[in-house]
Amino acid sequence: MAAREYSDRHGSPVDDGAPPPKRLRFASPVDDRDAASRSRSKGADGEILPHPLHIRPSGNALTASYNLRDTSTGLFAILPDELVLQLLGYLDAQSLVQLGNTSKGIYGFCRSEELWRPLFIESPESSQAFKWQGTWRRTHLQLPSPQESQIPLPNLFSDVLFRPYHMSQISLSPYTRNIPPKNQIQTFTDISADSFETHYSSTPFILTSPIKQWPGFQTWSLDHLVTEYGDIKFQAESVNWRLRDYVAYMNNQSDESPLYLFDKSFVEKTDMESGFSVPEWAGKDYFELLGEQRPDRRWMILGPERSGSTFHKDPNATSAWNAVIFGEKYWIMFPPNTPPPGVFVSDDQSEVTSPLSIAEWFVSFHKAARKTPGCIEGICRAGEILHVPSGWWHLVVNLDASLALTQNFVPKKKLPAVLGFLRDQACSVSGFDTAKVQDPYGLFVERMRETYPEELDAAMAILDKSKRSKWEELVKSDGGGGFSFGFGGDDSDDD
Numbered sequence: 342m343a344a345r346e347y348s349d350r351h352g353s354p355v356d357d358g359a360p361p362p363k364r365l366r367f368a369s370p371v372d373d374r375d376a377a378s379r380s381r382s383k384g385a386d387g388e389i390l391p392h393p394l395h396i397r398p399s400g401n402a403l404t405a406s407y408n409l410r411d412t413s414t415g416l417f418a419i420l421p422d423e424l425v426l427q428l429l430g431y432l433d434a435q436s437l438v439q440l441g442n443t444s445k446g447i448y449g450f451c452r453s454e455e456l457w458r459p460l461f462i463e464s465p466e467s468s469q470a471f472k473w474q475g476t477w478r479r480t481h482l483q484l485p486s487p488q489e490s491q492i493p494l495p496n497l498f499s500d501v502l503f504r505p506y507h508m509s510q511i512s513l514s515p516y517t518r519n520i521p522p523k524n525q526i527q528t529f530t531d532i533s534a535d536s537f538e539t540h541y542s543s544t545p546f547i548l549t550s551p552i553k554q555w556p557g558f559q560t561w562s563l564d565h566l567v568t569e570y571g572d573i574k575f576q577a578e579s580v581n582w583r584l585r586d587y588v589a590y591m592n593n594q595s596d597e598s599p600l601y602l603f604d605k606s607f608v609e610k611t612d613m614e615s616g617f618s619v620p621e622w623a624g625k626d627y628f629e630l631l632g633e634q635r636p637d638r639r640w641m642i643l644g645p646e647r648s649g650s651t652f653h654k655d656p657n658a659t660s661a662w663n664a665v666i667f668g669e670k671y672w673i674m675f676p677p678n679t680p681p682p683g684v685f686v687s688d689d690q691s692e693v694t695s696p697l698s699i700a701e702w703f704v705s706f707h708k709a710a711r712k713t714p715g716c717i718e719g720i721c722r723a724g725e726i727l728h729v730p731s732g733w734w735h736l737v738v739n740l741d742a743s744l745a746l747t748q749n750f751v752p753k754k755k756l757p758a759v760l761g762f763l764r765d766q767a768c769s770v771s772g773f774d775t776a777k778v779q780d781p782y783g784l785f786v787e788r789m790r791e792t793y794p795e796e797l798d799a800a801m802a803i804l805d806k807s808k809r810s811k812w813e814e815l816v817k818s819d820g821g822g823g824f825s826f827g828f829g830g831d832d833s834d835d836d
Contacts, residue, residue: 571583664725672719
């Protein structure tokens with residue numbers, strides 16, 4: 342084996358003696374299910390930009406003279422690429438760097454951001470002030486971009502290494518624009534509390550005017566937030582970062598699934614409560630009866646373009662409003678009893694399985710989703726607010742850097758659904774402080790009985806009627822299909 346060293350502050354792979362690669366035309370990924378799927382990325386005229394190390398999809402190996410994946414990874418070559426990454430995931434940073442020095446093929450695997458992201462997140466440095474360097478590897482190694490070598494690997498063909506970067510580059514515009522008229526979320530300038538309770542508590546809608554008078558809407562730019570709260574730590578998925586560090590990450594990253602800041606304690610950490618108010622149309626929130634024992638209810642949401650949440654229902658069968666301060670958010674939603682294409686739900690509704698990333702879902706399932714009965718879509722822009730009814734499936738993705746505030750609540754028409762969820766799906770109840778609340782259903786019923794006994798009786802009557810109807814439907818059936826006791830989340834009350 343030849344031993345021509347490359348320079349790198351942390352060492353780089355030796356030349357493994359493979360023949361010089363041919364100059365090949367860069368091809369799009371092998372997944373070719375749909376013309377829209379072969380995306381327009383951030384290159385000009387729809388050109389797909391190459392991987393930073395020029396790694397290419399496995400299908401391109403058919404026209405190449407050799408594949409570094411087979412000739413330059415030693416015994417790793419006998420393993421599937423997914424298993425190679427899984428094994429490398431047990432190594433620490435120093436071991437990854439040292440192993441990456443052995444050959445070009447191993448170097449390609451050891452440079453995967455899928456390995457370096459958890460390494461940094463789980464490191465002590467992640468909980469301290471740090472300087473984001475543009476990638477997880479550089480940040481963990483404290484390696485500025487000019488000091489990092491980039492060894493081109495045009496003859497390393499691997500879907501596992503190529504796909505995450507490719508998905509991070511796919512433009513979402515072909516999917517989020519040109520919404521069919523029948524799919525569009527209803528839009529109003531405003532709505533009254535009486536109209537909401539009577540007609541729209543089970544309907545998603547976008548209001549275009551209510552929050553434009555909020556003081557926060559006038560002042561909360563990204564620069565203002567960093568100036569005021571830059572040294573305060575906020576929750577971004579599994580990490581607590583200073584806001585200035587998170588914004589530095591926001592502005593310079595190429596993750597397939599960017600970290601999403603979703604902080605439930607922003608009011609306690611800042612003076613932002615004076616900058617917004619609960620919309621009047623939302624009416625009475627019955628969880629207010631629980632006082633300090635109520636579950637988590639409001640969040641500050643901040644993220645870069647392409648960040649967001651994959652399909653889910655809001656917790657505890659609550660409804661929610663989501664107000665956009667700046668940026669744009671695309672929403673795609675499905676009624677309670679219509680799981681979206683590509684989303685698989687366990688019989689008791691306690692487990693949801695879906696694609697790993699939002700981009701992956703768009704590429705694979707968005708076309709089918711638009712044809713699914715009940716599918717609705719919309720873009721919520723700065724100054725607008727969206728209503729998410731209890732039980733509705735929704736995926737949301739930022740079309741650019743976006744700040745939003747959201748709050749969950751229990752309106753009158755959704756009281757039966759919430760009571761049913763707390764009673765019948767106790768294993769899925771979330772957001773309560775278990776040290777203070779051991780029986781959320783019992784506590785809520787007790788408080789309702791003290792303050793709103795008539796509303797409680799009416800809600801329980803609707804809930805019991807719904808449960809009897811489901812039981813009668815079951816016993817009359819021919820035994821086909823599975824049975825679930827998930828009565829609480831089906832949103833079956835009539836509006």
